[in-house]
Amino acid sequence: MLDFLQMILSGIAVGSSYALMGMAMVLIYKTSEVPNFAQGEMGLLCAYFTYMLLDGFGVALEIAIPLTLAVAFALGAVLEFAVLRRAKNPSVLSMIVITIGMEMVLLGLVSWKFGADQKTLPFPISPYDSVALGDIYISSLELLTLGIALMLMIGLFIFLRTTRLGMAMKATQQNFNAAKLMGIRTHRIMMLTWGISAVVGCIAALLIAPTIMHPYMMWDPLLKGFAAAVMGGMTSLPGAIAAAYLLGIIENLFGGYVSIEFKAVVAFAIIVLILCVKPSGLFARHYVKKV
Amino acid sequence: MSALLEIRNVETYYDLIYALRGVSLTIETGRITTILGNNGAGKSTILKTVMGLIDDQPDKGEIHFAGQRIDGRDTEWIMRRGISFVPEGREVFEELSVRENLLLGAYTRRDRRAIQADMEWIFGLFPVLKERTHQWAGTLSGGEQQMLAIGRALMSRPKMLLLDEPSLGLSPLLVKEIFAIIETINAKGVTILLVEQNARMALSVAHEGLILENGRFVLQGSSATLQADKNVQEFYLGMHSEAAVKGYQRWKRKRAWR
Numbered sequence: 309m310l311d312f313l314q315m316i317l318s319g320i321a322v323g324s325s326y327a328l329m330g331m332a333m334v335l336i337y338k339t340s341e342v343p344n345f346a347q348g349e350m351g352l353l354c355a356y357f358t359y360m361l362l363d364g365f366g367v368a369l370e371i372a373i374p375l376t377l378a379v380a381f382a383l384g385a386v387l388e389f390a391v392l393r394r395a396k397n398p399s400v401l402s403m404i405v406i407t408i409g410m411e412m413v414l415l416g417l418v419s420w421k422f423g424a425d426q427k428t429l430p431f432p433i434s435p436y437d438s439v440a441l442g443d444i445y446i447s448s449l450e451l452l453t454l455g456i457a458l459m460l461m462i463g464l465f466i467f468l469r470t471t472r473l474g475m476a477m478k479a480t481q482q483n484f485n486a487a488k489l490m491g492i493r494t495h496r497i498m499m500l501t502w503g504i505s506a507v508v509g510c511i512a513a514l515l516i517a518p519t520i521m522h523p524y525m526m527w528d529p530l531l532k533g534f535a536a537a538v539m540g541g542m543t544s545l546p547g548a549i550a551a552a553y554l555l556g557i558i559e560n561l562f563g564g565y566v567s568i569e570f571k572a573v574v575a576f577a578i579i580v581l582i583l584c585v586k587p588s589g590l591f592a593r594h595y596v597k598k599v
Numbered sequence: 600m601s602a603l604l605e606i607r608n609v610e611t612y613y614d615l616i617y618a619l620r621g622v623s624l625t626i627e628t629g630r631i632t633t634i635l636g637n638n639g640a641g642k643s644t645i646l647k648t649v650m651g652l653i654d655d656q657p658d659k660g661e662i663h664f665a666g667q668r669i670d671g672r673d674t675e676w677i678m679r680r681g682i683s684f685v686p687e688g689r690e691v692f693e694e695l696s697v698r699e700n701l702l703l704g705a706y707t708r709r710d711r712r713a714i715q716a717d718m719e720w721i722f723g724l725f726p727v728l729k730e731r732t733h734q735w736a737g738t739l740s741g742g743e744q745q746m747l748a749i750g751r752a753l754m755s756r757p758k759m760l761l762l763d764e765p766s767l768g769l770s771p772l773l774v775k776e777i778f779a780i781i782e783t784i785n786a787k788g789v790t791i792l793l794v795e796q797n798a799r800m801a802l803s804v805a806h807e808g809l810i811l812e813n814g815r816f817v818l819q820g821s822s823a824t825l826q827a828d829k830n831v832q833e834f835y836l837g838m839h840s841e842a843a844v845k846g847y848q849r850w851k852r853k854r855a856w857r
């Protein structure tokens with residue numbers, strides 16, 4: 309029983325980073341209608357930027373983190389402005405190719421500048437610290453990840469629900485031309501969305517970096533986050549979040565009870581299964597347009 | 600009287616399709632003008648061109664609004680000069696509530712109190728919307744969505760309102776109501792450009808009318824003139840000339856303006 313609880317808890321913890329990546333992808337998918345495969349590498353670049361500040365320039369963490377988040381926001385906004393918007397009447401396929409291209413450029417940049425070896429991010433919380441909750445343990449870093457993920461979700465929810473800008477974002481997502489007709493400066497909203505999404509992805513990367521830090525560190529979280537987003541219907545933030553935690557838990561239970569070797573694959577088996585049974589995703593409020 | 604909207608020799612393409620072939624139009628402040636024409640004549644294209652909704656168009660010509668040149672600008676910039684557009688497909692924000700849709704209509708305004716008052720005014724015009732305040736716009740009926748689209752367009756307090764077939768898909772009773780509301784709005788000082796299939800209703804509220812065929816205006820004049828025109832009567836008002844006297848051959852009237 310204790311094992312079981314421990315596995316669930318670890319599942320929730322790992323699910324948090326999937327959830328962050330899933331949220332980041334859903335945000336962009338809803339406005340630009342493209343699964344952003346550069347999401348992981350955008351976070352990667354930011355994590356290495358922090359590393360550079362901390363390790364190379366000896367900047368204090370309190371300064372390095374906000375600085376990185378600002379850079380992440382700018383990176384997202386600039387990529388939207390300088391790359392995606394340049395595509396004239398793009399098809400979804402060509403947009404995907406563009407994001408994959410951005411992914412490779414960013415990955416190449418990081419590998420070239422920092423090398424492919426494992427780095428250690430000087431982070432105040434070590435991945436080996438842990439907190440006891442009764443008889444079960446959770447690593448401090450995982451607890452932090454969970455806490456930050458929850459705070460971000462709530463923050464984003466409140467932002468989208470209550471602010472003028474949040475409403476403009478939703479309007480732009482739902483009907484681009486109608487949003488323009490309301491006087492909403494949709495291009496700025498797109499940049500803002502990419503910026504926010506990049507910040508969310510950057511936070512995910514920063515929380516992963518103390519444990520693993522090499523150029524391919526974002527592969528697994530990206531794919532799992534994408535998987536969660538698809539499971540959630542690709543356009544639903546709560547759907548992606550719920551699916552991410554579900555994925556984390558199932559993965560851990562599978563690893564604990566069935567086979568540790570196939571733990572990484574189970575996520576994709578689940579996606580295939582879900583897409584066969586319910587192609588619109590688990591949580592999609594499938595919206596039928598009136599003609 | 601001064602011209603509020605002036606379209607000069609505008610030509611619009613959709614890639615290779617030549618949709619507007621030199622269109623000119625002047626609308627004076629405070630008037631209701633209607634554009635009539637068959638399916639595919641280019642009526643919606645005129646409105647979309649004015650709003651800057653077609654990429655890189657108009658290809659030729661100029662559009663001026665309230666003394667400012669507006670062609671080639673972004674839709675959001677054009678809208679902020681004081682033009683509201685109710686598009687053909689309603690285009691409400693389906694997964695937002697009726698109230699949120701109306702608030703988005705007032706996106707460019709900051710005067711909260713007045714926005715609230717205007718919303719009450721809209722609810723006065725369309726009482727159904729008040730009952731559905733918190734319902735998702737996508738779950739409204741087609742007619743209710745049309746009312747919401749008109750209400751939303753009014754929330755920005757436009758100088759001019761462009762309406763694309765507001766009567767489409769509405770019950771006859773509702774059509775009457777909508778046209779009465781259009782007159783009410785106009786009486787408040789909003790200049791109106793109305794695109795319609797329902798020529799009879801449109802000419803009954805409009806001051807002037809224009810007939811569009813294949814991307815060109817073929818006839819224009821006051822509503823009374825148009826209503827009296829034989830061609831308009833036959834092809835747009837669906838009236839038939841009185842039965843021919845026995846012994847005389849009746850033949851189909853040819854459109855005389857081409």
Ligand SMILES: Nc1ncnc2c1ncn2[C@@H]1O[C@H](COP(=O)(O)OP(=O)(O)OP(=O)(O)O)[C@@H](O)[C@H]1O
Pocket residue numbers: 613616618636637638639640641642643644645687796
């Ligand atoms: N997005 C588009 N791409 C290509 N061609 C288009 C597009 N929209 C309209 N057209 C073409 O332009 C012409 C004018 O279309 P428009 O929609 O302006 O007609 P309309 O007068 O509004 O007709 P209706 O009364 O049916 O709404 C048509 O021949 C149409 O096929």
Ligand SMILES: [Mg+2]
Pocket residue numbers: 642643644687763
């Ligand atoms: Mg039309």
